[in-house]
Amino acid sequence: MTLTQLRYLVAIADSGLNITLAAGRVHATQPGLSKQIKRLEEELGFLLFARRGRSLQALTAAGAQVLGYARRVLNEAGNIRTLAANQRGDRRGRLTVVTTHTQARHVLPHAIAAIKREFPEVTVHLHPADEGDILPQLAGGDADVAIISSSGAVPEGGIVVPLFRWSRVVLAPRAHQLALKKSAPSMRELSVHPLVSYASSQRPGSSLRRAFAQAGLDLRLAMTAIDADLIKTYVREGVGIGVLAEMAVNGEDSDLRALPAPDALPECITWAVLPRERVLRDYALALVHALAPQLDRHDLRRAVSGNAQPQWPNPPHWSNMQRLRPASQADRAACEGETRMPIGKSAMEGCLV
Amino acid sequence: MTLTQLRYLVAIADSGLNITLAAGRVHATQPGLSKQIKRLEEELGFLLFARRGRSLQALTAAGAQVLGYARRVLNEAGNIRTLAANQRGDRRGRLTVVTTHTQARHVLPHAIAAIKREFPEVTVHLHPADEGDILPQLAGGDADVAIISSSGAVPEGGIVVPLFRWSRVVLAPRAHQLALKKSAPSMRELSVHPLVSYASSQRPGSSLRRAFAQAGLDLRLAMTAIDADLIKTYVREGVGIGVLAEMAVNGEDSDLRALPAPDALPECITWAVLPRERVLRDYALALVHALAPQLDRHDLRRAVSGNAQPQWPNPPHWSNMQRLRPASQADRAACEGETRMPIGKSAMEGCLV
DNA sequence: CGCGTTTACGTCGTTCGTAACGATA
DNA sequence: TATCGTTACGAACGACGTAAACGCG
Numbered sequence: 091m092t093l094t095q096l097r098y099l100v101a102i103a104d105s106g107l108n109i110t111l112a113a114g115r116v117h118a119t120q121p122g123l124s125k126q127i128k129r130l131e132e133e134l135g136f137l138l139f140a141r142r143g144r145s146l147q148a149l150t151a152a153g154a155q156v157l158g159y160a161r162r163v164l165n166e167a168g169n170i171r172t173l174a175a176n177q178r179g180d181r182r183g184r185l186t187v188v189t190t191h192t193q194a195r196h197v198l199p200h201a202i203a204a205i206k207r208e209f210p211e212v213t214v215h216l217h218p219a220d221e222g223d224i225l226p227q228l229a230g231g232d233a234d235v236a237i238i239s240s241s242g243a244v245p246e247g248g249i250v251v252p253l254f255r256w257s258r259v260v261l262a263p264r265a266h267q268l269a270l271k272k273s274a275p276s277m278r279e280l281s282v283h284p285l286v287s288y289a290s291s292q293r294p295g296s297s298l299r300r301a302f303a304q305a306g307l308d309l310r311l312a313m314t315a316i317d318a319d320l321i322k323t324y325v326r327e328g329v330g331i332g333v334l335a336e337m338a339v340n341g342e343d344s345d346l347r348a349l350p351a352p353d354a355l356p357e358c359i360t361w362a363v364l365p366r367e368r369v370l371r372d373y374a375l376a377l378v379h380a381l382a383p384q385l386d387r388h389d390l391r392r393a394v395s396g397n398a399q400p401q402w403p404n405p406p407h408w409s410n411m412q413r414l415r416p417a418s419q420a421d422r423a424a425c426e427g428e429t430r431m432p433i434g435k436s437a438m439e440g441c442l443v
Numbered sequence: 444m445t446l447t448q449l450r451y452l453v454a455i456a457d458s459g460l461n462i463t464l465a466a467g468r469v470h471a472t473q474p475g476l477s478k479q480i481k482r483l484e485e486e487l488g489f490l491l492f493a494r495r496g497r498s499l500q501a502l503t504a505a506g507a508q509v510l511g512y513a514r515r516v517l518n519e520a521g522n523i524r525t526l527a528a529n530q531r532g533d534r535r536g537r538l539t540v541v542t543t544h545t546q547a548r549h550v551l552p553h554a555i556a557a558i559k560r561e562f563p564e565v566t567v568h569l570h571p572a573d574e575g576d577i578l579p580q581l582a583g584g585d586a587d588v589a590i591i592s593s594s595g596a597v598p599e600g601g602i603v604v605p606l607f608r609w610s611r612v613v614l615a616p617r618a619h620q621l622a623l624k625k626s627a628p629s630m631r632e633l634s635v636h637p638l639v640s641y642a643s644s645q646r647p648g649s650s651l652r653r654a655f656a657q658a659g660l661d662l663r664l665a666m667t668a669i670d671a672d673l674i675k676t677y678v679r680e681g682v683g684i685g686v687l688a689e690m691a692v693n694g695e696d697s698d699l700r701a702l703p704a705p706d707a708l709p710e711c712i713t714w715a716v717l718p719r720e721r722v723l724r725d726y727a728l729a730l731v732h733a734l735a736p737q738l739d740r741h742d743l744r745r746a747v748s749g750n751a752q753p754q755w756p757n758p759p760h761w762s763n764m765q766r767l768r769p770a771s772q773a774d775r776a777a778c779e780g781e782t783r784m785p786i787g788k789s790a791m792e793g794c795l796v
Numbered sequence: 797c798g799c800g801t802t803t804a805c806g807t808c809g810t811t812c813g814t815a816a817c818g819a820t821a
Numbered sequence: 822t823a824t825c826g827t828t829a830c831g832a833a834c835g836a837c838g839t840a841a842a843c844g845c846g
Binding site for chain 4: 800803807808814816
């Protein structure tokens with residue numbers, strides 16, 4: 091049994107049992123894979139695949155079990171490679187972030203720009219997904235980091251790091267009667283207008299829906315969109331009053347008036363969720379740190395590598411972080427004192443415990 | 444990076460950084476290991492070992508991390524091999540059981556005899572250990588099954604299966620005044636005599652000690668021994684009254700009189716603890732089943748392979764199991780209907796999902 | 797007849813063991 | 822001087838890719 095054989099097995103399984111396709115993906119030839127699989131079956135003493143004629147029809151029951159453990163072997167082997175890349179200070183690589191549109195559009199740009207500045211050779215893959223698909227995708231190994239927000243409940247399925255708190259804002263055309271108010275409208279004032287908000291508000295358990303129900307008021311959604319820009323567009327058209335994340339409004343929206351949302355709409359928290367049982371590259375942690383400069387970088391690393399889950403501080407509010415941000419440049423340099431080994435052969439000495 | 448390289452790394456670490464010793468253990472030559480480690484270091488890009496002159500001085504910090512993941516890789520790879528051995532119905536192998544002396548001497552013999560009857564080619568290693576060392580040894584991968592007893596608390600550190608309940612008995616010489624009683628003595632009656640019991644009763648938190656403290660009585664231990672036979676010997680000599688597990692008394696002790704222990708001494712439960720995250724050979728489960736025939740064999744396998752922890756039934760009392768035991772021969776045959784694949788090349792067909 | 801798998805074969809790289817060398821206590 | 826790690830070398834094995842054969846739709 092070799093790592094190569096297991097890699098081929100997984101590749102074939104992930105290619106719909108098409109050996110030729112799998113061969114391309116692992117940069118090898120089809121007869122090579124064929125032979126290695128045969129060799130593995132011979133060593134284990136039973137068939138991994140059920141064949142009809144010469145083509146693979148299905149995994150056998152035992153084959154499916156082996157596949158599961160093969161994935162774990164390769165995962166751990168990958169951990170060693172990642173560890174090594176970190177250790178030798180390799181600055182190239184790829185980073186896949188799975189998140190919602192709002193975060194991708196309004197929260198991440200600044201952080202990703204910072205990462206690209208610190209690690210120019212890292213390819214960042216931003217992978218927008220529906221709210222419900224994010225954590226499964228992280229668990230499935232499709233992403234290195236998930237950025238997700240929730241009101242109240244702590245997300246499950248990984249190492250969870252609170253990044254910042256945020257509130258919703260009410261967005262009205264300047265001409266609208268609500269735009270004349272100086273402070274947050276009440277739930278009742280809000281409830282008399284048709285609203286425009288995120289598609290996720292449609293869901294039965296959404297915090298917007300819950301807040302209205304708790305106040306004994308009807309929630310009238312004129313329309314929903316996945317995208318804050320779309321919401322703004324339709325607010326401008328007079329379709330309704332916008333209710334959206336404060337991160338999504340900026341100086342360019344001067345034709346609209348943003349008011350604080352009623353207190354009854356609870357604060358939300360944006361979290362980073364990191365995969366358990368998988369070593370992350372340094373730049374993945376750097377991304378989290380760029381999003382939450384209030385966290386100690388060493389706490390972060392300990393939370394990921396060790397199993398100690400520190401008691402995270404109550405995260406700051408988004409509106410305060412905008413003010414903090416320029417200062418965060420300084421502590422980045424302060425954190426770079428970690429010793430790095432150069433790669434050269436003669437330079438490998440001295441890398442002691 | 445190959446599985447061989449990782450195996451060599453672990454072997455060297457487990458041999459106190461003595462490559463020559465490690466080479467012997469993995470059935471290879473010393474230069475072979477030396478070269479493979481060097482190759483691995485080259486691929487990873489940093490030193491795994493700190494060398495002084497030509498001898499290995501210590502693991503580097505990064506090397507220690509790699510070692511940890513290497514163990515996990517090898518563990519998962521071992522799982523595949525174990526899985527395969529089960530799948531192809533290999534009946535040879537070894538089974539290491541770590542347990543206390545009492546269980547090894549009075550509980551396991553019957554079960555191990557049954558295993559050896561069903562799997563004659565399995566070498567059973569019985570590994571007696573002190574109570575506190577058992578679970579660490581299991582966690583360290585030194586054993587396949589731990590058999591351990593406790594009063595009340597459920598053991599931690601693996602998949603826990605309750606086997607049977609048992610009570611303590613009071614053992615007195617026939618001539619002793621306690622021997623004239625027809626029923627269990629009270630705690631007060633017991634407390635006036637010096638007692639002879641297990642060494643573990645010495646510990647502050649032992650259930651014997653707790654029971655006496657709770658009754659407001661003094662526990663006078665004339666002596667303690669690790670071994671029920673020793674306890675009996677000294678009871679015969681009149682050193683004191685024996686308090687020991689009911690499993691340890693049998694027909695041969697007709698010169699002694701065994702009474703039920705006071706109700707204040709709580710019942711104990713003997714548990715099997717199986718390692719998490721490790722596939723076990725069929726005969727390891729067969730051992731557990733032989734010890735607890737009341738458990739469904741399929742529940743057992745599901746508890747081990749799946750992560751579903753079934754709600755185990757309240758285990759029977761040891762004294763009732765002795766009566767049940769002859770009947771347990773029948774259901775063993777009933778459980779052997781599982782299909783096995785022969786090993787031959789042509790016979791590998793038909794092994795479908 | 798095209799697609800995909802298997803078989804056959806030649807080449808290349810790697811591993812392994814033996815033997816000699818070097819360093820260290 | 823004994824022990825242990827490294828280097829050197831030759832033999833054998835194994836992996837890989839090319840090319841051809843085989844089944845199946």
